[in-house]
Amino acid sequence: FLQFLGVSGVLATLPGCSTTSPFSSSSKLPGLAPSLEDKLLTAEGLNYKILIRYGDAINKTEKFGFNNDFIAFHPLKDDHGILWVNHEYVSPTFDARTKANIDREKTEVGGSLLEVKKVNGQWSVVNNSPYNRRLDANTKIPFAAGAKVKGATVATGTMGNCAGGKTPWGTFLTCEENYDMFWGERYRDGKTTESWLGWEKFYPMPPEHYGWVVEIEPLTGKAKKHTSMGRFAHECAAVTKAKNGKIVAYTGDDHADEHFYKFISDSDNSLDKGKLYVASLEKGQWLSLDIDDQPILKKTFKNQTEVLIYARDAAKLVGATPLDRPEDIEFDPLTGDVLVALTNNKKRNNFYGSVLKIMEDNNDPGSLTFKHDIFLGGGSKHGFACPDNMVFDPKGNLWFTTDMSGDVIDKGPYKGYGNNGLFVFLRSGPHQGKVIRVASAPIDAEFTGPCFSPDYKTLFLSVQHPGEYSESAQKLTSHWPDGGMPKPAVVMLEGELLDKIVNGNL
Ligand code: FEO
Ligand code: CA
Ligand code: CA
Ligand code: CA
Numbered sequence: 001f002l003q004f005l006g007v008s009g010v011l012a013t014l015p016g017c018s019t020t021s022p023f024s025s026s027s028k029l030p031g032l033a034p035s036l037e038d039k040l041l042t043a044e045g046l047n048y049k050i051l052i053r054y055g056d057a058i059n060k061t062e063k064f065g066f067n068n069d070f071i072a073f074h075p076l077k078d079d080h081g082i083l084w085v086n087h088e089y090v091s092p093t094f095d096a097r098t099k100a101n102i103d104r105e106k107t108e109v110g111g112s113l114l115e116v117k118k119v120n121g122q123w124s125v126v127n128n129s130p131y132n133r134r135l136d137a138n139t140k141i142p143f144a145a146g147a148k149v150k151g152a153t154v155a156t157g158t159m160g161n162c163a164g165g166k167t168p169w170g171t172f173l174t175c176e177e178n179y180d181m182f183w184g185e186r187y188r189d190g191k192t193t194e195s196w197l198g199w200e201k202f203y204p205m206p207p208e209h210y211g212w213v214v215e216i217e218p219l220t221g222k223a224k225k226h227t228s229m230g231r232f233a234h235e236c237a238a239v240t241k242a243k244n245g246k247i248v249a250y251t252g253d254d255h256a257d258e259h260f261y262k263f264i265s266d267s268d269n270s271l272d273k274g275k276l277y278v279a280s281l282e283k284g285q286w287l288s289l290d291i292d293d294q295p296i297l298k299k300t301f302k303n304q305t306e307v308l309i310y311a312r313d314a315a316k317l318v319g320a321t322p323l324d325r326p327e328d329i330e331f332d333p334l335t336g337d338v339l340v341a342l343t344n345n346k347k348r349n350n351f352y353g354s355v356l357k358i359m360e361d362n363n364d365p366g367s368l369t370f371k372h373d374i375f376l377g378g379g380s381k382h383g384f385a386c387p388d389n390m391v392f393d394p395k396g397n398l399w400f401t402t403d404m405s406g407d408v409i410d411k412g413p414y415k416g417y418g419n420n421g422l423f424v425f426l427r428s429g430p431h432q433g434k435v436i437r438v439a440s441a442p443i444d445a446e447f448t449g450p451c452f453s454p455d456y457k458t459l460f461l462s463v464q465h466p467g468e469y470s471e472s473a474q475k476l477t478s479h480w481p482d483g484g485m486p487k488p489a490v491v492m493l494e495g496e497l498l499d500k501i502v503n504g505n506l
Contacts, residue, residue, distance in 0.1 A: 029431050032439070034418025036443070043438045046498055051123060053489035056125075069088040069163065070163040071460045082219070083113070084112070087111055088162050093471040102202055109157075113133050135158055135221060142155075143212075147227040147305065159210065163327070168247070173249075175235060176212055176213075188310050188313055233253050238331065243364040247270065251263070258323065260278070285370075290304065296317045296318065330390045332396065333394065337358060338358040338365075342355070342387075343388055353386045355374070382425075397425065402447075403448075429504060442481075444469045444470075
């Protein structure tokens with residue numbers, strides 16, 4: 001079990017300590033060059049250890065799931081908390097589409113709650129903690145506020161859990177992104193599509209029960225699905241407060257030419273009820289998706305629940321701006337602006353993506369008008385492509401991951417960009433305005449879910465889908481982390497470089 005506690009974790013790079021270390025002066029820009037190695041590489045002054053990997057037991061009956069993604073930390077006291085980790089999806093690369101395999105896969109998606117403690121300077125998962133539990137494709141989850149979706153008040157399971165968020169009242173949000181890869185889709189006209197994973201052939205489920213934002217209590221695992229924020233490929237839900245105290249949640253639809261949404265709650269402590277809006281960048285306006293505000297919606301949909309189920313259709317009817325795949329959303333601690341990673345849009349030959357900045361009028365998340373600009377562009381100037389998950393440190397440095405899909409890495413427009421990485425956009429000091437690569441992912445993998453510990457000494461980070469393209473390559477493309485079958489895992493980045501950046505001393 002020592003392995004599970006991370007004791008065997010790999011120390012990749014020792015912090016620089018000689019007098020000639022670049023860290024003895026603040027002039028040299030640190031960072032890694034692009035790499036195609038099947039390794040988790042870290043810049044000098046940064047090291048990593050594994051916290052938990054796919055298949056590790058979290059208690060007597062449950063195991064850590066596959067393809068870990070979003071990570072969030074709920075503090076209990078100093079150096080002690082509950083981690084939520086999403087398990088976004090499983091991969092047919094590794095298993096035939098049989099009922100037995102799908103039964104197992106259904107237990108490997110959703111998310112994990114893990115009690116974590118830092119003892120002698122080292123975080124580990126508390127073995128057999130009563131807080132350790134799984135939510136998966138079999139968990140019964142009611143719809144919030146008594147909502148009825150296709151006649152049901154309770155859904156079975158959560159899956160496609162990509163990124164998420166946290167609420168001011170201490171709950172986690174996990175977002176159901178590509179639900180159609182499990183169940184297929186059913187459109188408003190009744191037409192259906194087949195899924196990639198083929199689950200619906202054994203377990204036909206109403207696709208309308210998925211594609212929602214799910215709220216989870218850290219201590220009990222109690223969950224509810226919110227219809228209030230609409231149904232689409234939710235990447236995440238970033239929660240803040242309007243100037244009048246009402247809760248506001250921003251959420252994007254990660255599909256080419258889909259939209260960016262904002263929900264304004266009726267209350268200051270719940271996401272159950274409120275109004276959903278969608279962005280028109282051209283008009284600088286949040287357009288209401290309330291059936292009573294929009295005659296075109298009244299004409300098209302039976303009721304507000306139908307508007308929310310088919311939010312994509314509703315957004316197009318009111319004139320929402322098509323975007324280049326909105327992924328993660330964060331609030332700039334220096335300006336209050338809302339940042340949205342637009343990862344790419346191959347339909348429009350946007351290969352490198354950018355980070356969009358939404359500046360709400362009066363700096364008020366409750367505002368219905370805004371301005372926008374590009375915050376940071378992908379491409380050769382900064383040496384990254386396809387920004388995805390983001391997290392700010394207290395000095396306003398933006399830590400972000402990239403997601404060039406495994407089949408395009410080092411090909412075509414991505415030649416020379418190396419494997420996916422973790423980057424930092426520096427906001428102050430002699431390197432202000434520069435982007436550095438601080439970690440490089442193993443083959444086919446992306447980093448996801450960057451999440452700081454409360455003391456900002458540790459960055460928890462998911463390594464997702466190493467070796468995902470093994471099937472098309474007809475051999476294992478990655479052996480990370482143990483030299484055998486590739487396994488997704490959560491790692492912890494620490495070291496002098498991290499300390500310098502988060503303290504603004506680089
Ligand atoms: Fe699951 Fe949009 O990344
Ligand atoms: Ca992902
Ligand atoms: Ca993502
Ligand atoms: Ca992505």
